Structure formats: structure tokens, C-alpha cells
Amino acid sequence: MRELIAAQRMTRRLIAMRRRLELVQARTGTRDWQVKRRERTRQLIELGGLVVKAGLVDLADDDRAMLYGAFLWMADKLRSDDGAHASALWIRKGKRAFDLAAITEAGSKIWDI
Structure with a gap:
């Protein structure tokens, strides 16, 4: 009987520890999809910075169709x-x-x- 009570206490402790761990993970944003989303956002910001740094935004007068066409031409050239x-x-x-x-x-x- 003592072993059963001890096992129940241990189970409750483990459940509480697991809940605390899940709360910490939720707060720190260590979820896999969040990390991937942040990495993708960073990559898109860096690529956008390169477009600006190259002067393409000013040269194209912020014409997205022109920029997209230029990128498609580059992709075709690389292929x-x-x-x-x-x-x-x-x-x-x-x-x-x-x-x-x-x-x-x-x-x-x-x-x-």
C-alpha cells in the first residue's frame, strides 16, 4: 500500500514538473514552428535589405512587377x-x-x- 501511495505522489510530481516545463517552453518561444518562422522572417528581411542596398527599389520606383520580373529573369538565367x-x-x-x-x-x- 505504501508503494502505491509513493507511486501516486511521484506521478503527481512528474505531472506538475511537466506542466511547469511546458509553461516555460511556451514563454520562451522554443517551439519548433516559431523558431522556423523567425528564421524565415530574418531571411526575408535580409533579402529585402539586399534589394534596397542594390538600389533596385529606387531604380524600379518601387514597382513590384518590375522587380519580380527581374528576379524571374535572374532565375531563368541561372537555370x-x-x-x-x-x-x-x-x-x-x-x-x-x-x-x-x-x-x-x-x-x-x-x-x-
């Missing part, structure tokens, strides 16, 4: 026989632009001091 060459060219050009931006930013920080 074509010349895709590997285009990809290598764009990667080189992008890296140079990032490097130049980093140098320019570092130089402006020196003058701010």
Missing part, C-alpha cells in the same frame, strides 16, 4: 546553360561590393573619432 558563368560573375561582383562597402564604412568610422 540556363550559362547559369554557372552568370552565378560566378554575380558572386564576384557581390563580394567586391560588400568589400568596398566594408572599407568605406571603416574609413568613415575613422573620421568620426
Whole structure:
């Protein structure tokens, strides 16, 4: 009988511990779908930042159809026989632009001091 009572107490403790754990997980947002959604949101924000950084929003006068058409053209180009060459060219050009931006930013920080 004592063993049964001890087992019931242990079961109640485990249930309470599990409920506390579920509450903590709900508060911290560690659910898998939330983490995936946050990662996707971050990726979309970064990609949107690249569109702005490249000056495409201003050049296209915020015309979404034009931007989408340009992206479709890029996708077609990457799928074509010349895709590997285009990809290598764009990667080189992008890296140079990032490097130049980093140098320019570092130089402006020196003058701010």
C-alpha cells in the first residue's frame, strides 16, 4: 500500500514538473514552428535589405512587377546553360561590393573619432 501511495505522489510530481516545463517552453518561444518562422522572417528581411542596398527599389520606383520580373529573369538565367558563368560573375561582383562597402564604412568610422 505504501508503494502505491509513493507511486501516486511521484506521478503527481512528474505531472506538475511537466506542466511547469511546458509553461516555460511556451514563454520562451522554443517551439519548433516559431523558431522556423523567425528564421524565415530574418531571411526575408535580409533579402529585402539586399534589394534596397542594390538600389533596385529606387531604380524600379518601387514597382513590384518590375522587380519580380527581374528576379524571374535572374532565375531563368541561372537555370540556363550559362547559369554557372552568370552565378560566378554575380558572386564576384557581390563580394567586391560588400568589400568596398566594408572599407568605406571603416574609413568613415575613422573620421568620426
